[in-house]
Amino acid sequence: MSFRPFKAMSFDVVGTLIDFEAGILNHVRAVSGEAGKAHSDDDILKAYRYARAKEGSIWFPDDLERCYHLMAAELGLPDSEENAKGLAQSVKDWPAFPDSIEALKRLRKHYKLVAMTNGQRWALDYMARTLDNPFDYEFTIDDSRYEKPDPQYFAFVRGALSTHGILFEDIIHTAQSQYHDIGVAMRLGYTTCWIERRFDKKGTGGTLESDRTEPTYHYTSLAQLADAVEAELGN
Known part of the structure; x- marks a missing residue:
């Protein structure tokens, strides 16, 4: 054609x-310290994928705050409002x-x-x-x-x-x-x-x-x- x-x-x-995958990984690794080192890139992206698909999503990328809390629970990452809001705001630098x-x-x-x-x-x-x-x-x-x-x-x-x-x-x-x-x-x-x-x-x-x-x-x-x-x- x-x-x-x-x-x-x-x-x-x-x-x-x-x-966006690089952007998410950059933020998660920056805020998760030793806890993040226990997980591969694929582990983190899989947790993100499942979080994004989970019921209760709102418009993207504001939804990344919700996703971070779910990812933190799944992967044992340090959870805080600052880290969650930071993931959404990291879009500015993706x-x-x-x-x-x-x-x-x-x-x-x-x-x-x-x-x-x-x-x-x-x-x-x-x-x-x-x-x-x-x-x-x-x-x-x-x-x-x-x-x-x-x-x-x-x-x-x-x-x-x-x-x-x-x-x-x-x-x-x-x-x-x-x-x-x-x-x-x-x-x-x-x-x-x-x-x-x-x-x-x-x-x-x-x-x-x-x-x-x-x-x-x-x-x-x-x-x-x-x-x-x-x-x-x-x-």
């Missing part, structure tokens, strides 16, 4: 462009993947870039700055009032983009999460691009498990996607 017909690329942000900023600059030469995050507006403001503010349009859970994989989130964004002359068939939806993005987007008829950030790792890390859906395009980095687009459309 050609990259030429499309006008826009929509992106999941957390996990696709921003390395790193971009090494290829994200440059690849987005390359892709923006050919497409309008659209952020579609389950995060709240305050969090996207920080993450967009980390990414050097690449987006032409930004959508958060504060805008949509729904959380992916709810199809209503995608419907909201389609409607909003249509007012800017960008139609459903003009969009490539790009994401890391099979659960939150690729599966539902394919069922809705989107052209999709799966960035398999964990291609060289076991398990799903901090992302909820899901059946695998075959996307339209499949790369293991955002840089590979930019390479493929430039190979067809030039740079």
